Amino acid sequence: MKVEITVNGGQLATDVEDRMLLVHYVRDVAGLTATNVGCDTSSCGACTVLLDGESVKSCTLLAVQADGHDVTTVEGLASADGQLHPVQQAFREQHGLQCGFCTPGMVMAIVSLLRENPHPTEEQVRSGLEGNLCRCTGYHNIVRAALAAAGPAHPRGQDEDRPGGGVAP
């Protein structure tokens, strides 16, 4: 079936198999491999993208369901001049990623979460990320990154030996 999907601002019209998942469309047809597949039960969130600005798990949709819609992946998040999106920037500054596999999905989930709730509490961030698994960070610095991206004056977990984020090399 023929579908027309706008991915990161570029329009793409292609024939796809009816059963093709949106995540495979993004990865194999659009050639954008940052979006990952981490499960087969829509449990992990590694495949999270924005569909018309709202986060969805792209393994739960068929490509044909996205026909005529707008998809944004982490590759489309930074501005054209390479300026990182505040959530990307916060991930870097707060060491919110290790192996990086969950990261594109996490970043997109947080972008969406902050759109809905620009100043969440730590608890709201944690419950907003319930569907996104990370095995490396213990979520600590991911939560911190989400709160940092949202702006100052939020309760944080305190580390005695952690005066702030890190310094750029």
Place this chain on the structure above:
Amino acid sequence: MDGDRASVLGSRVLRMEDHRLLTAGGTYVADLRVPELAGAAQVTFVRSPIAHALITGIDASVALGEPGVVAVLTGRDLGDLNGQAGQPMPEPLLATGRVRFVGEPVAMVITDGRYQGEDAAELVSVDYEPLAAVVGFGAALADETLLFPDTGSNVVATGGDEQGAGDAMFDGCDVVLGATFPNQRVAPVPLEVRGAAAAWADGRLTVWASTQNAQIARATISGRLAMDQAAVRVITPDVGGGFGAKIGTDRDAIAVAWAATRVGRPVCWSETRGENLVAMTHGRSQRQTVRIGGTRDGRILAYRLDFVQDLGAYPRGAYLASLTRLMTSGAYEIPRVRCGYQVVVTNTTPVDAYRGAGRPEATAAIERAVDMFAAEIGMDPAEVRRLNVVPPGSFPYTSPTGAVYDTGDYAAALDKVLAAAGYRDLRAEQARRRERGDTMQLGIGLSVYVEVTAGDHASGETGKVEVHEDGTVTVSTGSSPHGQGHATSWAMLVQEELGIPMADVTVVHGDTDVIPRGTGTYGSRSLQLGGAAVQKAAAAVREQARGLAAELAGATEAEMELDPRLGIWRVRGESGTELEWGKVAGQAGIEGLVADVLFVAKSPTFPFGAHVAVVEVDTETGKASLVRHVTVDDAGTLLNPLLAEGQRHGGIAQGAAQALVEEVLYDPDGNPLTATLADYATITATELPSFELVASQTPTAVNPLGAKGIGEAGTIGSTPAVQSAVIDAVAHLGVRHIDMPTTPQRVWAAISAAAISAARGGQ
């Protein structure tokens, strides 16, 4: 090094890896779009749906007729390469004759496309003649059904002190108590599942593998496929987490590599999560029996641990038990210690290294025993620990099982963590809640731990540093990052030694053609071995450069100095003699300005620490929530505290997960009950608090960086603290023990059982 400057060592430097991972994503095996893999066929495994059975026939004819099917390959096609001739418990690449766990690979379907593979795999018909399944410790030890009939037993090995013997060791104790409990089987769940791709051209096999160590993977693949090591190249692209379960390479990936030599085109394979949860190795899986004795005033005099290690269907992790035994007595100085074990096979997924690999099991056992002892004599568990830890003046300390703890101050770690947690206030709050009979009770759990890192220090690690004529540096490391941040850490070491900015340092790893010698990343070994190698190589380069700079300047070596802030050589005190690194490198000519170092440490190191977990337990539902987790994790001198903290966070979360929620389950026939992420309770952000980390750095003299490993410490310390906190929350109701994971059902059942026994006792 020459001159004064602010050192970068010990600073919170942000990662150089991140920009790429945040904007383009990593390149994991499934993301490879390299020309060598153009037109690659997809591999889909046909896996056993039965835990124990004889294979009586495989018919691929229907599958072969399906669209897009290139080949269906079985163990028969592998011929002599399939088996492990001479091994008592051989593990073939593809099962022939017998399957021993659900998920065991039986055949490979090679197709043009991914979805075609899934369809065709279902059409491969395998005839099974089911056998009784051996599931659980009792069934394994009973030896009624054998996985390997020729060996006569399911017991692979026994070791340590004889089980059951040695009761005299408890003579003189006022109090002796014991218990048997599981250290349950858990799944590693790296977010990236296993995967591999392979291309065969001109008699050379190139394998891209999601592994923690390319060089060991090359040795395994070439060994299993009877190829010359030089004919195999292994490349590790980005790896999405390993946690021990991606050490080396699994049979599945070896079979994929072999398939590339058979089908006339490259092949690639990414398993599904469902496959990952049954066919990637699991961790832990011990049944532990502890016995502890001591005086009423709190001295522990004797401790013994007897355990059975379940290795699943094949004895890949046969070494795990000896690691548990090595760490039997933990952080404590106990006069009499014994440990014995049996290692068994069962019809379940093979068990191998998982974050901590044998040490978390030892720590969980002794910490539980110490808590039971404290409860029995009515002493605060912190006080019992303070009384019994190895005193600070005793290092190096040789434990009764032969571990030599290099440096430490366990009492100080305990005091620090208690102060940071506000232990006394927590106990007061707990007392108030108990007094009021609140539904939401508070539990406080402690652990003091010591663990062993770089246990295989003798294999060492390689590091090569080369300065190019444009003044940039390439570091080639035998270590193999998969999230740890080596590119940043190694660049910090180079900047420190050479004054060349980190931004000009490129770190390469995981390509056996580029780095033929190396060991990899596991056992918390990277910084203390691989980092030390890089530092030594950089220092060697600096001294070579001194000679080259002297030649260029027409001065003596002694007159040359390196300005570490500018990364510039000059004749000491003479302006106008400045030489840039590129120029100096140019002087090296064809040989280049390069040093290649193998750093071998003379012993392992022993990080230590103490954790306080605080949980709230709803006594009506049994639900336990971890509300605070405070830790001291001392891994010697820190190179980059930001990265060390990240390792601690991840470790704490995985350890807490074992205490609270995670468990791999089988039914009595060996069918996995946790084969999807919907069923396996992988810990989420909502189940964890932010962690409170306390700094502590006690250097080791074992390596020039003063560093110990930090990758596994958090896991080792957190599991017993969290389990203990849950039990502590309901201890006043008469509960003495709850098995892990401390699920609401278990906690609720323990409360009910205690209430019933209290009512009976009161009659």
